[in-house]
Amino acid sequence: MLVDTVQKNLTIDWSIKEGARANLRVLIKRTLKKYNYPPDKQEKATQSVLEQAELVCNEWGN
Numbered sequence: 001m002l003v004d005t006v007q008k009n010l011t012i013d014w015s016i017k018e019g020a021r022a023n024l025r026v027l028i029k030r031t032l033k034k035y036n037y038p039p040d041k042q043e044k045a046t047q048s049v050l051e052q053a054e055l056v057c058n059e060w061g062n
Contacts, residue, residue: 005027009023010053025050028049028050029046
């Protein structure tokens with residue numbers, strides 16, 4: 001579910017524009033909350049998901 005949310009909401013410039021990144025962070029946090037992810041661990045998980053998305057996008061570009 002989280003992967004689907006990220007994939008559906010990635011834009012071409014999401015890694016550059018802070019507004020696009022902020023929107024993606026909100027969607028990730030909502031998804032984590034929906035599945036009762038511990039609130040004290042959400043920030044680290046969100047950062048981890050964003051880092052992984054950046055890696056995947058960099059691989060797609062090569």
